[in-house]
Amino acid sequence: MMNPVERAKQDWYPIGIVSDPRRPKRYATRVLGKDIVLETKEEGSLSVSCGDESWEITEAYDHIWTSPSQNPKPLFSIPEENERDRRFVPCGVVHVRCSPLRAVENFLDIAHFPFVHTDVLGSEPHTEVAPYKVNIDETKDEVIATKVKFFQPQAAKSANEGIVTEYIYRVPAPMTAILYKTCPNRDDVLDIISLFVQPIDEDNCAVWPWMALYDDESSMADMVEFQQLIFLQDRNILENQIPKRLPIDPKMEIPTRADLTSVAYRRWLKKSGALYGALIQPAEQSAE
Amino acid sequence: MEFTLYDYALSGNCYKVRLFASILGVNYEKISVEFHPAAEHKSETMLQISPAGTLPILTVGEMVLSETQAMLFWMAKTYDRSGAWWPNNYDPMAQAMVLQWLGFSGDLTATIGQARLNSLFQTPIDRAKVVKCSVTALRRLEAHLTEQSFEQKKFITGVFPTIADLACFPYVALSGDVGTDPGLEHDSYPAIRNWIYEIKSLPGFIPMPGIFEMHQLKDHEADPTIRQVPEG
Ligand SMILES: N[C@@H](CCC(=O)N[C@@H](CS)C(=O)NCC(=O)O)C(=O)O
Ligand SMILES: [Fe+2]
Numbered sequence: 001m002m003n004p005v006e007r008a009k010q011d012w013y014p015i016g017i018v019s020d021p022r023r024p025k026r027y028a029t030r031v032l033g034k035d036i037v038l039e040t041k042e043e044g045s046l047s048v049s050c051g052d053e054s055w056e057i058t059e060a061y062d063h064i065w066t067s068p069s070q071n072p073k074p075l076f077s078i079p080e081e082n083e084r085d086r087r088f089v090p091c092g093v094v095h096v097r098c099s100p101l102r103a104v105e106n107f108l109d110i111a112h113f114p115f116v117h118t119d120v121l122g123s124e125p126h127t128e129v130a131p132y133k134v135n136i137d138e139t140k141d142e143v144i145a146t147k148v149k150f151f152q153p154q155a156a157k158s159a160n161e162g163i164v165t166e167y168i169y170r171v172p173a174p175m176t177a178i179l180y181k182t183c184p185n186r187d188d189v190l191d192i193i194s195l196f197v198q199p200i201d202e203d204n205c206a207v208w209p210w211m212a213l214y215d216d217e218s219s220m221a222d223m224v225e226f227q228q229l230i231f232l233q234d235r236n237i238l239e240n241q242i243p244k245r246l247p248i249d250p251k252m253e254i255p256t257r258a259d260l261t262s263v264a265y266r267r268w269l270k271k272s273g274a275l276y277g278a279l280i281q282p283a284e285q286s287a288e
Numbered sequence: 289m290e291f292t293l294y295d296y297a298l299s300g301n302c303y304k305v306r307l308f309a310s311i312l313g314v315n316y317e318k319i320s321v322e323f324h325p326a327a328e329h330k331s332e333t334m335l336q337i338s339p340a341g342t343l344p345i346l347t348v349g350e351m352v353l354s355e356t357q358a359m360l361f362w363m364a365k366t367y368d369r370s371g372a373w374w375p376n377n378y379d380p381m382a383q384a385m386v387l388q389w390l391g392f393s394g395d396l397t398a399t400i401g402q403a404r405l406n407s408l409f410q411t412p413i414d415r416a417k418v419v420k421c422s423v424t425a426l427r428r429l430e431a432h433l434t435e436q437s438f439e440q441k442k443f444i445t446g447v448f449p450t451i452a453d454l455a456c457f458p459y460v461a462l463s464g465d466v467g468t469d470p471g472l473e474h475d476s477y478p479a480i481r482n483w484i485y486e487i488k489s490l491p492g493f494i495p496m497p498g499i500f501e502m503h504q505l506k507d508h509e510a511d512p513t514i515r516q517v518p519e520g
Contacts, residue, residue: 022327029410092325094408097467206410221322225297228324232298232408232497 001273008032008276011173012058012065012075014196014208015048017090019062031066032276033201038064061210062090063196076142076172080192080212089220091209091227093198098238099277100175100197100205101246101269106234107177107195108169108261110150116233119153123162126151134264143171143268145261156191157226158215159184169261174274175199183214191215193227202277203244207231245279289317290367294337294345296323298408300401300458302344303496304356305363308454311492312367324409357390360451372448385445386452392429393455399425400459403466423471426463426480429456433479442486449490457487461499 013031015038016023027038036050048055048066056067060075080086096103106112110129113122134145148167155165168180168190175197180190192212197205209227218226248270269278293309295302295318309316321343322328329343338345340354346362353359364374375382399422405411406418432444443449444456461484463472474481487493488502495501 017325020325021330022325024412090325092409095410219320220326221320221328224322224324224326225320229297229497235408236498 004273004275004278005032007273008174008199009068010073011175012056012067012072013175013198014063015066015198016064017062017092017208018059018064029198029206030200032068032199034068036066038066061194061196062088063208063210073173076176076178078178078192078194078212083189083212085214086192086212087215087220087223089211089213089223089227091211091224091231093206093208094228094231094235095200095204095206096235096238097204097244098241099202099245099279100199101277102238102241102244103197103205103207103234104171104175104177104195105246105262105265106238107179108145108171108265109259110148110167110261111259112237113150113152116237117230121152121155121230122150123153132260134260136264136268140172141272143169143261143264145169145264148261155182156184156213156215157218157222158213171265171268174269174272174276175205186214189214199277205277243279245277248275248278248280290314291346291348292317292319294319294321294329294334294343294347296321296329296343298497299323299343300404300462300496301342301356301397303458303499304454305344305346305359306496307457307494308360308363308373308451310494311454311490312363312373313492314363314367357393357451357455360390360455364451373451373454375445375450382445386450389444389452390455392425393452393459395421395425396456396459400463400466400472404459404462407466419466419469419472422463422466423469426460426471426477429460430477430479433483437479437482442483444483449487453483453487457484458496458499460484461487465498 009032015029015031016027023040025040029036029038034050036048036055039047039049046057046064048057050068056069056072058065058075061078061081065075114124114127130149132145132148134143137144146168148169150165150167151162152165153162155163163182163184165182170178172178176194178192178194180192183189183191191214194210196208196210198208199205209231211223211227213223215223246266248266269275293305293316297320321334323343328334330341335341338352338354342354344356346353346359353362361374368374375386399418402413403415403418403422406413406415441447444452460480464474466472474484493501
């Protein structure tokens with residue numbers, strides 16, 4: 001099997017928002033443990049360099065993506081980006097001291113809602129996750145979890161009352177998770193929230209949430225704030241998880257919660273060798 | 289609605305006003321401003337409201353305030369009937385002490401506040417230096433609160449809380465957001481821990497991201513020996 005770093009180099013990673021008024025002309029950041037510079041030229045064109053190497057660059061979903069590979073895997077698709085009535089909301093970046101895989105796994109795990117996002121995305125005693133299905137879509141090579149139903153006091157900024165929300169999760173790349181959820185004010189469409197994760201290194205990541213919502217009421221600031229509030233709650237949990245990397249060997253697990261998607265995600269990572277940020281040999285990482 | 293607050297949910301400075309309003313039971317209009325990533329507080333529209341280019345902004349009629357210390361003072365003078373939040377006993381020394389620690393709250397924004405923005409959003413700062421100054425500020429407050437406790441005073445300037453406590457509280461409570469650098473953890477500051485507990489016990493207390501209500505305290509905060517989050 002390919003080594004984890006080589007495997008990770010084949011993917012695209014977010015490093016900025018296309019229209020960011022604050023990004024310096026030469027913006028230094030890190031990806032997969034490498035120092036890189038995103039340069040914005042006078043005429044607006046962008047380039048990424050790592051020492052004297054130049055990295056691939058593309059723009060999608062309001063973000064700037066880069067890849068160290070000359071021949072990266074194609075960037076995943078979100079066909080709903082063409083629905084022009086949606087509001088597209090880049091939510092900025094939040095740095096977290098945890099493995100990039102941890103950030104994705106937490107996003108997939110609905111069982112934490114009542115405890116971490118109390119009275120917003122979940123509440124006690126409605127802690128039960130109804131049985132649902134997880135599949136691996138072999139053609140697209142994605143993890144898909146469908147029909148996850150959950151009671152939410154405030155499913156989105158636009159929700160005026162508690163509703164039973166239905167979720168569909170997609171993991172189209174090891175460090176990207178997309179969810180489709182009930183839109184509080186329409187039954188014919190689903191809202192989209194995704195987490196684009198920039199692997200700073202195996203123990204640190206930067207998370208770029210992005211949303212594509214049907215919401216005519218809320219201001220941009222309100223929608224961004226809602227998402228940032230939720231993500232900051234996650235950050236608190238993520239930074240206290242031990243170990244920092246995501247344990248992949250199923251024998252290491254003590255399954256305490258209904259966590260099907262997370263299990264499928266870990267299996268899929270293992271099968272595809274996407275182990276950058278994973279904890280494979282437990283003896284080597286000591287607790288802090 | 290008594291006043292308008294231009295607010296950002298993750299800001300410790302904005303939280304000072306939200307917290308005091310909740311304690312006083314005052315209704316106000318809240319307008320969210322996208323501090324990150326859009327930097328809306330630096331936009332033409334917002335600079336016209338407040339040229340300071342910072343959040344929060346409190347407006348009422350013609351008055352526009354951009355300093356939280358002034359906001360807390362105005363709120364205390366306008367809505368606090370107890371006269372305790374701004375010592376109203378014509379004792380210049382008591383008032384001077386409140387002003388002294390309000391000034392210190394500005395140091396906390398410049399140290400822990402800046403270090404936290406760097407941890408969250410990677411804003412460019414000299415991190416090592418700012419973290420060092422953050423620890424110095426925490427030690428200074430710890431020493432002061434320890435002395436206060438010898439005289440049975442639970443708060444910064446006496447037996448009752450004042451606006452100085454509210455001004456200092458957010459960034460002290462949020463120091464864990466900055467990181468695990470030595471000297472930022474509340475575990476090392478028993479007097480600060482007791483003080484945080486007292487503030488969280490005040491009627492009307494509300495949380496913000498990173499500052500939990502008493503009953504929400506995570507296991508690792510209630511008991512620092514527990515740091516493991518269940519896996520799986
Ligand atoms: N002196 C002000 C400072 C407020 C402040 O620093 N606000 C931060 C957000 S918490 C801000 O808007 N910073 C933007 C900047 O300094 O450019 C106060 O006490 O309210
Ligand atoms: Fe969460």
